[in-house]
Amino acid sequence: MRRNAVLKPLPSEDDQAARFVRQREADRTAVAEDYVELIADLLRAEGEARAVDLARRMGVSQATVANTITRLQRDGLVETRPYRGLFLTEAGAELATRAKARHELVVRFLIAVGLDAETAEADAEGLEHHASEKALAAFARFLDAHNGKRR
Amino acid sequence: MRRNAVLKPLPSEDDQAARFVRQREADRTAVAEDYVELIADLLRAEGEARAVDLARRMGVSQATVANTITRLQRDGLVETRPYRGLFLTEAGAELATRAKARHELVVRFLIAVGLDAETAEADAEGLEHHASEKALAAFARFLDAHNGKRR
DNA sequence: TCCAAAACTTAGCCTAGGCTATAGAGTGAT
DNA sequence: ATCACTCTATAGCCTAGGCTAAGTTTTGGA
Numbered sequence: 396m397r398r399n400a401v402l403k404p405l406p407s408e409d410d411q412a413a414r415f416v417r418q419r420e421a422d423r424t425a426v427a428e429d430y431v432e433l434i435a436d437l438l439r440a441e442g443e444a445r446a447v448d449l450a451r452r453m454g455v456s457q458a459t460v461a462n463t464i465t466r467l468q469r470d471g472l473v474e475t476r477p478y479r480g481l482f483l484t485e486a487g488a489e490l491a492t493r494a495k496a497r498h499e500l501v502v503r504f505l506i507a508v509g510l511d512a513e514t515a516e517a518d519a520e521g522l523e524h525h526a527s528e529k530a531l532a533a534f535a536r537f538l539d540a541h542n543g544k545r546r
Numbered sequence: 547m548r549r550n551a552v553l554k555p556l557p558s559e560d561d562q563a564a565r566f567v568r569q570r571e572a573d574r575t576a577v578a579e580d581y582v583e584l585i586a587d588l589l590r591a592e593g594e595a596r597a598v599d600l601a602r603r604m605g606v607s608q609a610t611v612a613n614t615i616t617r618l619q620r621d622g623l624v625e626t627r628p629y630r631g632l633f634l635t636e637a638g639a640e641l642a643t644r645a646k647a648r649h650e651l652v653v654r655f656l657i658a659v660g661l662d663a664e665t666a667e668a669d670a671e672g673l674e675h676h677a678s679e680k681a682l683a684a685f686a687r688f689l690d691a692h693n694g695k696r697r
Numbered sequence: 698t699c700c701a702a703a704a705c706t707t708a709g710c711c712t713a714g715g716c717t718a719t720a721g722a723g724t725g726a727t
Numbered sequence: 728a729t730c731a732c733t734c735t736a737t738a739g740c741c742t743a744g745g746c747t748a749a750g751t752t753t754t755g756g757a
Contacts, residue, residue, distance in 0.1 A: 405587055405588070405591045405592075408599075411603045411605075412602060412603055412604065412605030414671045415580070415604050415606075416605040417668070419714090419715090426743080426744075429566070436556055437556070440555065440556045445705095446704075446705065447703080448559075452562045452563055453562075453563065454563030454564065455566075455744090455745075455746095456745080456746060456747080457704080457705070457706090458707085458745085458746070458748095459744070459746075460705095461706065462743090462744070462745085463744075466742095466743080466744090475705095477704080477705065477706090477752080477753085478704065478705075478754075505684070508659070508688050509687055509688060510684045511680070514678060514680045514681060516557070517568070517678065518680075518681045520565045520569050520676075521569050521572055521676025522677065524676075525672025525673050525675075525676060526673065527669050529662070529665045530656065530665065530669045533659055533660040533661045534659070537659045570744090577713080577714075596734075597734075597735070598733080598734060606714090606715075606716095607716060608735075608736095609717075609718095609735095610714065610716075611735095612735065612737085613714070614713090614714075617713080628723085628735060629722080629724075629733095629734065
């Protein structure tokens with residue numbers, strides 16, 4: 396039963412390198428996206444986003460959050476008012492909106508292809524940072540096509 | 547047209563933290579998986595896997611490869627015979643096999659939901675490390691279900 | 698009002714994963 | 728047999744993203 400087709404040739408060195416480079420870039424932005432997304436969620440749901448709560452929700456120490464927030468401030472995504480919580484800049488809010496939209500899309504897509512809601516939510520956390528625009532478009536098309544049938 | 551449903555409540559702190567922790571664990575193993583997968587591919591396709599070639603295909607300097615290989619050796623995944631190339635240990639080969647199977651599954655799945663082969667291949671590079679076993683199982687089921695129709 | 702608890706900051710440390718520059722080793726072609 | 732070229736290793740540096748421990752501020756309740 397084994398398909399003994401011609402072994403798939405390796406991609407060209409340049410193509411493959413380009414993929415890995417893009418990959419590493421995505422990794423670098425992932426943390427920033429997770430933070431602004433979470434800050435936006437907290438602001439919406441609780442009215443404020445405290446560093447302590449971020450630490451608890453990210454599963455990380457307060458010191459790590461402080462560190463990360465400093466970077467996000469440097470990058471113009473977040474503003475802090477000590478003892479008043481964290482706020483998003485224009486750019487931060489925009490990034491959060493895009494991140495959230497992507498997250499939601501990925502979750503809905505995963506559910507549509509048969510994953511339970513819990514796992515979909517958990518996996519989306521990782522997958523959302525690595526789906527290209529083309530992939531997201533494909534997911535959206537898939538959801539559209541299947542919205543007539545179920546739901 | 548805006549669905550103005552009740553705002554989705556935040557997940558519990560513990561659940562959310564657990565997701566992010568799992569996330570970070572996946573990130574840590576991703577590089578190792580990429581390396582052993584690539585080494586396996588090179589061994590298969592070219593008969594040998596040289597550090598130089600890894601550097602070119604990973605889009606990284608030779609020094610970085612040397613560094614990474616040292617870690618992989620320490621972790622019992624890779625063996626080196628200088629000027630003879632790199633080899634996988636038992637554990638390394640096993641990891642490579644699993645990684646490759648996952649990679650292939652993700653690629654086929656992405657194509658099945660409408661992505662072009664090129665993008666599927668590129669995106670799989672990132673996505674493969676963040677799909678849980680449950681997600682992979684769902685992808686496999688999806689492919690099975692759709693294999694009767696097309697192809 | 699005041700003071701303990703909670704929130705935040707700072708210092709110091711670590712690993713992974715990048716880099717450049719340079720030195721050293723091995724191979725293969727002449 | 729040699730020597731140029733290729734491959735590998737090493738030194739030294741950097742950032743991100745973790746940690747613990749030990750301050751410092753602020754807040755809010757008694």
